[in-house]
Amino acid sequence: MSTGWSDPDVTPVGGEPGARADDARPLTRPAGEDPFGSRPTRVRRGWVRVVLGALLVVGGVVALGYGIVEAVRAGNAITDDAVARGTVREGGGQEATFVVPDREDREYTVYLRFSGVFSNDEDEDLTVRDTRCVAITSTGERIAFGGNRQDVAATIGNSASVNHFAAPAGPTVVRCGYGDGTRSSRVRRPDSIGFVVTPGTPSLAGDGVLFIVGGVGINLLGGFLFWSGWHRRRPV
16 A cells, blocks of 8 residues: 555645655744744843943942831930830829920930840730820920820830920920720730830931832832843843
């Protein structure tokens, strides 16, 4: 039985007219050509992205390093620069007394001082929100404030801001205690916690955190640009 091409009116693909099937030449394509129509590619560096990404990574590392140093400095300054210390507990705790320098009106911030290596952010937030304070200035003015109404909050290390106030020159007293809170917060907040009164506002203490967050964001953007530029592919 013959295995050749038996129909003389049909030419095999790739063969000459009248050729047998076993004489047909195989189809050939240029090397690397996809039979489905796609074109081969090769890596072609995007040097603009690579350089820009590298510069952003370097800038991000610098910002991150500065932020860490600034955050540590600010955290230490909260206690090192404190002008008074007191305690917070149910029904009121130990008051903090200090003297604002003559001829000088200053901003002061009350910070709660949490202890322990590991912190629970939710417990700390509940404790801050339940804290109520009153500052009695040298003029007899009573300034009430609390952690649930502060415009700018800052958590630096083991310190968390309650709020800030302005006081004129002269002796000043700060008293803090727990408000009613919620059933959950009353269970989770500590029975007693210390606080300090430090010159300045929470926004000043949180500058280092902003640099840390910004540095991380710049590093991510720079890393993406560097990677996309280094691995960019172009059709051959």
